[in-house]
Amino acid sequence: MLTSIVIIIVSVALFLYWFRYSCLLILESRFEEDEAKPFASPEASVFALLEQRLAAASTPSELKHVRNTLDDDLRLIQRLTRDCQGDLAGFGSLESRLLLIDYRLMQFAFSCSQSFGLPKTLSALREMSRIVGYLAAESGVNLAAARS
Secondary structure: OHHHHHHHHHHHHHHHHHHHHHHHHHHHOOOOHHHHHHHHHHHHHHHHHHHHHHHHOOOHHHHHHHHHHHHHHHHHHHHHHHHHHHHHOOOOOHHHHHHHHHHHHHHHHHHHHOOOOHHHHHHHHHHHHHHHHHHHHHHHHHHHHHHO
16 A cells, blocks of 8 residues: 555656656757747747846736736737637647646746745746747747648
């Protein structure tokens, strides 16, 4: 009985480690430069502005505003992807689905980390920002390919 419990705990821990590592690897990967070039300039300026807001945020209300902005951006990307190409574009890949789950986990981490201090909260928001940026770039590339 004890052996089964230990095996289950170790298996869950290894799964969580794999999941987090996979999400971080996906976020570290980059699109091909030629594919991302048409989408880089507007996206880069938006995310540079978001990074400035994150750097300047020092109160919980400012951090919540940044989180709400990220949530709105993700909903907009999902709606545009659905409207333009149906369910076939954008979020059909395994990477996108993993990142959407990770985004939800980071929302939970953001909520929990507010009582632990600013660095943990900023870390969760930065990862959420990177996820939204990745999904926006992937959707843009998929929509451009579908139009061609």
